Amino acid sequence: MKILVINGPNLNMLGIREPAHYGRETYADLVEKIQAHCDSKGVQVTLFQSNHEGALVDEIQKAYGTMDGIVINPGAYTHTSIAILDAVKSVNIPTVEVHISKVEEREEFRQISYVRLACVKTITGHGTDGYLEAIDYLFKGEQP
Numbered sequence: 001m002k003i004l005v006i007n008g009p010n011l012n013m014l015g016i017r018e019p020a021h022y023g024r025e026t027y028a029d030l031v032e033k034i035q036a037h038c039d040s041k042g043v044q045v046t047l048f049q050s051n052h053e054g055a056l057v058d059e060i061q062k063a064y065g066t067m068d069g070i071v072i073n074p075g076a077y078t079h080t081s082i083a084i085l086d087a088v089k090s091v092n093i094p095t096v097e098v099h100i101s102k103v104e105e106r107e108e109f110r111q112i113s114y115v116r117l118a119c120v121k122t123i124t125g126h127g128t129d130g131y132l133e134a135i136d137y138l139f140k141g142e143q144p
């Protein structure tokens, strides 16, 4: 099974940015944690992070016909990007939305998620473990 894990803007600043919301783990720690988890399950994982909306759309499109699942944390683009929603709809790959923080308990503007409309599941507020839960969910869905 092949899974693409996509992180949007400012997630490369993990460990530095707002630790009360996002914790102390760095993006490099997150990459290592996801890689180790996927190795233990025999899942082939590709990790991608960008601060640019178009680059995220390009990466989602590249997944078409090559990936079996997508885990996406679009960062602030969650709340603004119809382009990312349309990209996920276009490729028709089971996609799980992840947020490190509990977005539903934060500002009003974080209550909208466009990408959610194309996702099979949403995980919020479980810290970086949310990514592993998303991978497990997609992995289970693939088992006969």
Ligand code: DQA
Pocket (backbone or CB within 6 Å): 009, 010, 011, 073, 074, 075, 076, 077, 078, 098, 099, 100, 101, 102, 103, 110
């Ligand atoms: C986030 C929540 C978003 O509202 C925010 O803009 C982020 C991170 C999260 O992981 O909790 O960049 O997606």
